[in-house]
Amino acid sequence: EKDKELIRGSWESLGKNKVPHGMIMFSRLFELEPALLGLFHHNTNCGSTQDCLASPEFLDHVTKVMLVVDAAVNHLDDLLSLEDFLLNLGRKHQAVGVDTQSFAVVGESLLYMLQCALGPSYTAPLRQAWLNMYGVVVAAMSRGWAK
Ligand code: HEM
Incomplete structure (x- = not known):
């Protein structure tokens, strides 16, 4: 319950500004793992x-x-x-060439974004609460890779 409060409380303002925060997250992701950018190239012709x-x-x-x-x-x-939605979402990511291992780096990037956005409110219990929720999402998506 404490986890849920921490997550909801921190998302309240963040969720109102999704795109800028998402940009921080993905900029970080490509800094950590530039090769992932290549997976978008087939629909974005970028230099x-x-x-x-x-x-x-x-x-x-x-x-x-x-x-x-x-x-x-x-x-x-x-x-x-x-669960079903996330399993299907996992399948789509397998199809575009994402590896389940990349989700760890995505998680790191999510935490980085939270840290940037929350400043001093980014505490160890809050970090853990988000990691737990993200872990559930990734576990469900990862089922999309199972044969
Ligand atoms: C679709 C790449 C992580 C949510 C896609 C597509 C690509 C892609 C290439 C198809 C084209 C498009 O819709 O833009 C990646 C890469 C990731 C990543 C490289 C990082 C390793 C995630 C994560 C989520 C997510 C963590 C959400 C938790 C979605 C959704 C779609 C999508 C909702 C649309 C699926 C549909 O068409 O029904 N992704 N993705 N992606 N991705 Fe990702």
């Missing part, structure tokens, strides 16, 4: 990282990711209800 981050397709994806986070925060009492 440099900056061009790619500015492309409409890329911004669309950032928005989609943040909406999934939003859905998870709104279903904290009932994350199982997202």
Whole structure:
């Protein structure tokens, strides 16, 4: 319950500004793992990282990711209800060439974004609460890779 309060409380203001926060998260992701940028190339013809981050397709994806986070925060009492959706989402990511191992780096980037946005409110229990929720989401998505 404490976890849920921490997550909801921190998402309250963040969730109102999804795109800028999502941009911080994905900029960090490509800093940590530039190769992931290549997975977007087939629909975004971009030369440099900056061009790619500015492309409409890329911004669309950032928005989609943040909406999934939003859905998870709104279903904290009932994350199982997202199971089928997340399994299918995992399948789609397998199809575009994402590796489940990359989700660890995505998680790090999510925490980085939270740290930037929350400043002193980013505490060890808050970090752990987010990691727990993210772990549930990733576990469900990862089932999409199972044969
Ligand atoms: C779709 C890449 C992580 C949510 C896609 C697509 C690509 C992609 C190439 C298809 C084109 C598009 O819709 O833009 C990646 C990469 C990731 C990543 C490289 C990092 C390793 C995530 C995460 C989430 C997410 C963590 C949410 C938790 C979505 C959604 C779609 C999507 C909702 C649309 C699926 C649909 O069409 O039904 N992703 N993605 N992605 N991604 Fe990701």
